[in-house]
Amino acid sequence: xxxxxxxxxxxxxxxxxxxxxxxxxxxxxxxxxxxxxxxxxxxxxxxxxxxxxxxxxxxxxxxxxxxxxxxxxxxxxxxxxxxxxxxxxxxxxxxxxxxxxxxxxxxxxxxxxxxxxxxxxxxxxxxxxxxxxxxxxxxxxxxxxx
Amino acid sequence: xxxxxxxxxxxxxxxxxxxxxxxxxxxxxxxxxxxxxxxxxxxxxxxxxxxxxxxxxxxxxxxxxxxxxxxxxxxxxxxxxxxxxxxxxxxxxxxxxxxxxxxxxxxxxxxxxxxxxxxxxxxxxxxxxxxxxxxxxxxxxxxxxxxxxxxxxxxxxxxxxxxxxxxxxxxxxxxxxxxxxxxxxxxxxxxxxxxxxxxxxxxxxxxxxxxxxxxxxxxxxxxxxxxxxxxxxxxxxxxxxxxxxxxxxxxxxxxxxxxxxxxxxxxxxxxxxxxxxxxxxxxxxxxxxxxxxxxxxxxxxxxxxxxxxxxxxxxxxxxxxxxxxxxxx
Numbered sequence: 001x002x003x004x005x006x007x008x009x010x011x012x013x014x015x016x017x018x019x020x021x022x023x024x025x026x027x028x029x030x031x032x033x034x035x036x037x038x039x040x041x042x043x044x045x046x047x048x049x050x051x052x053x054x055x056x057x058x059x060x061x062x063x064x065x066x067x068x069x070x071x072x073x074x075x076x077x078x079x080x081x082x083x084x085x086x087x088x089x090x091x092x093x094x095x096x097x098x099x100x101x102x103x104x105x106x107x108x109x110x111x112x113x114x115x116x117x118x119x120x121x122x123x124x125x126x127x128x129x130x131x132x133x134x135x136x137x138x139x140x141x142x143x144x145x146x
Numbered sequence: 147x148x149x150x151x152x153x154x155x156x157x158x159x160x161x162x163x164x165x166x167x168x169x170x171x172x173x174x175x176x177x178x179x180x181x182x183x184x185x186x187x188x189x190x191x192x193x194x195x196x197x198x199x200x201x202x203x204x205x206x207x208x209x210x211x212x213x214x215x216x217x218x219x220x221x222x223x224x225x226x227x228x229x230x231x232x233x234x235x236x237x238x239x240x241x242x243x244x245x246x247x248x249x250x251x252x253x254x255x256x257x258x259x260x261x262x263x264x265x266x267x268x269x270x271x272x273x274x275x276x277x278x279x280x281x282x283x284x285x286x287x288x289x290x291x292x293x294x295x296x297x298x299x300x301x302x303x304x305x306x307x308x309x310x311x312x313x314x315x316x317x318x319x320x321x322x323x324x325x326x327x328x329x330x331x332x333x334x335x336x337x338x339x340x341x342x343x344x345x346x347x348x349x350x351x352x353x354x355x356x357x358x359x360x361x362x363x364x365x366x367x368x369x370x371x372x373x374x375x376x377x378x379x380x381x382x383x384x385x386x387x388x389x390x391x392x393x394x395x396x397x398x399x400x401x402x403x404x405x406x407x408x409x410x411x412x413x414x415x416x417x418x419x420x421x422x423x424x425x426x427x428x429x430x431x432x433x434x435x436x437x438x439x440x441x442x443x444x445x446x447x448x449x450x451x452x453x454x455x456x457x458x459x460x461x462x463x464x465x466x467x468x469x470x471x472x473x474x475x
Binding site: 005 | 188
């Protein structure tokens with residue numbers, strides 16, 4: 001049997017992922033994350049009497065802390081499995097990627113394990129985040145002049 | 147290549163599992179199960195090594211033999227450089243052949259041991275395999291606590307250790323022949339669809355075994371593959387019909403038996419070198435001893451990939467080895 005015909009058999013027996021449902025769940029939970037973030041910003045700026053910009057930083061720190069805490073407590077991976085990009089794309093996903101890797105490699109030593117491997121997943125986010133910020137910043141400068 | 151054996155028997159087996167297998171439908175057939183994944187050790191690697199070592203200790207206890215009486219240990223696992231095997235064998239101090247055949251390791255080990263016992267090069271051998279879900283996740287996929295989303299075709303690495311004792315002294319289960327598989331590559335690149343990767347290798351080995359031993363597929367009460375998963379099993383059946391015109395109604399897959407696929411969150415089923423032997427040594431041999439099954443063909447399938455080859459988008463070769471068991475009247 002040639003590879004093409006075999007691929008047809010495989011495709012026939014491969015279940016379809018429910019993309020529409022997954023998109024909806026991610027969209028919905030991502031939206032809730034946005035709402036929580038906004039409430040935190042409003043709350044911090046109201047009760048601590050600080051500017052929205054400062055409150056945003058506080059909000060990010062809070063979400064990162066919660067992401068790391070829930071990952072360490074061992075149940076955030078189950079939430080991520082369900083919500084998928086709804087929790088991966090927001091800052092909680094970044095915290096989760098760093099924390100889970102740190103937990104995994106801590107036993108291989110502080111320098112050779114944790115330090116060396118902590119950015120295994122998050123490294124790509126940082127690199128391509130910086131690259132895309134540069135590209136889009138440049139585009140913005142060229143199109144609307146800064 | 148098929149080997150026929152005159153005087154090789156599977157005398158005794160042992161199984162040890164983690165918490166997921168203990169919640170599965172075959173739980174009562176296992177010798178021992180742990181409730182947590184560390185098995186009282188500090189790291190996943192140490193935990194898996196303990197599984198292998200303890201399964202051998204249980205086996206020796208059942209046999210009433212000391213480790214000095216064992217001529218050879220053939221063992222394998224999934225971790226880089228076979229660390230589970232090497233550390234366990236170091237603690238046990240039994241002569242070792244460490245083998246890697248991914249999830250096909252169990253049948254490969256039985257085949258090598260049977261050849262040596264049949265030729266009287268050794269009196270007896272222990273064949274052991276282990277796999278550990280978290281150790282495999284760490285090595286092949288993501289950190290355990292990351293738990294990124296997976297497609298439905300993914301499989302769940304079994305946590306367990308399984309050992310068997312093979313010798314020339316007779317018992318109810320005879321190993322009558324075994325077929326060594328050839329690696330084949332059907333161009334599948336998806337590391338989350340191992341069933342599709344391995345099904346053609348399983349088919350080829352099954353057909354080769356039947357032809358070389360002049361048998362029909364219905365001469366076996368059960369053809370047990372391990373571990374294609376629920377979709378891989380269907381692919382194998384259709385492939386057998388299309389390519390060889392063979393209808394396999396007596397075919398089942400250990401990946402679909404070790405867990406309750408409807409209730410446990412294990413995607414397409416179990417995987418890992420320990421999956422097939424756990425099901426076989428626990429459940430299948432029990433059925434054979436009760437004479438409900440008389441002839442069983444074990445077909446262990448392995449996907450021969452590494453994390454690097456997956457990242458480099460190379461297609462994944464697979465291999466399958468078959469071992470034929472029969473009840474001695």
